Structure formats: structure tokens, C-alpha cells
Amino acid sequence: MRPLxxxxxxxxxxxxxxxxxxxxxxxxxSPAKLQAAIESLQRLDITHLVTIGGDDTAFGACNVSR
Numbered sequence: 681m682r683p684l685x686x687x688x689x690x691x692x693x694x695x696x697x698x699x700x701x702x703x704x705x706x707x708x709x710s711p712a713k714l715q716a717a718i719e720s721l722q723r724l725d726i727t728h729l730v731t732i733g734g735d736d737t738a739f740g741a742c743n744v745s746r
Contacts, residue, residue, distance in 0.1 A: 681724060706736065708743045717744055 682688070707717035721729065721744070731741040 706740055708740050714743055 705713065705717075707714045729741060729744065731737045
């Protein structure tokens with residue numbers, strides 16, 4: 681995890697790819713993956729999650745919130 685300052689965003693946006701170094705993953709694919717996603721959010725003290733995507737993203741976020 682790293683802070684996203686204006687300088688970081690300005691530089692990284694030119695490289696392309698994921699700024700947050702994430703991978704496409706479907707947390708609802710298995711109970712273990714869902715639990716790992718939830719534990720990661722808790723460990724990082726993330727209380728709100730904004731998702732951008734389609735039906736799969738919304739479904740996965742719904743399962744995480746439950």
C-alpha cells in the first residue's frame with residue numbers, strides 16, 4: 681500500500697496498466713478467495729470500497745459487503 685500523491689499519479693499515469701498494481705480477480709469464485717478479500721480490507725482498515733465495472737464486479741462487491 682502506498683499514498684497516492686499528485687506527483688505519483690502524474691508520473692504513473694503515463695506508464696499505463698493498473699496504478700494500484702491489482703489483478704483481475706473474482707473474490708466470489710470460492711469461499712477462500714472471498715475470505716481473503718475481506719481479511720485484506722479489514723487488515724488495511726478499509727471501511728468503504730468503491731468498485732467500477734460491470735455485473736461481475738457488482739456481484740463480487742455485494743458478496744464482500746455481506
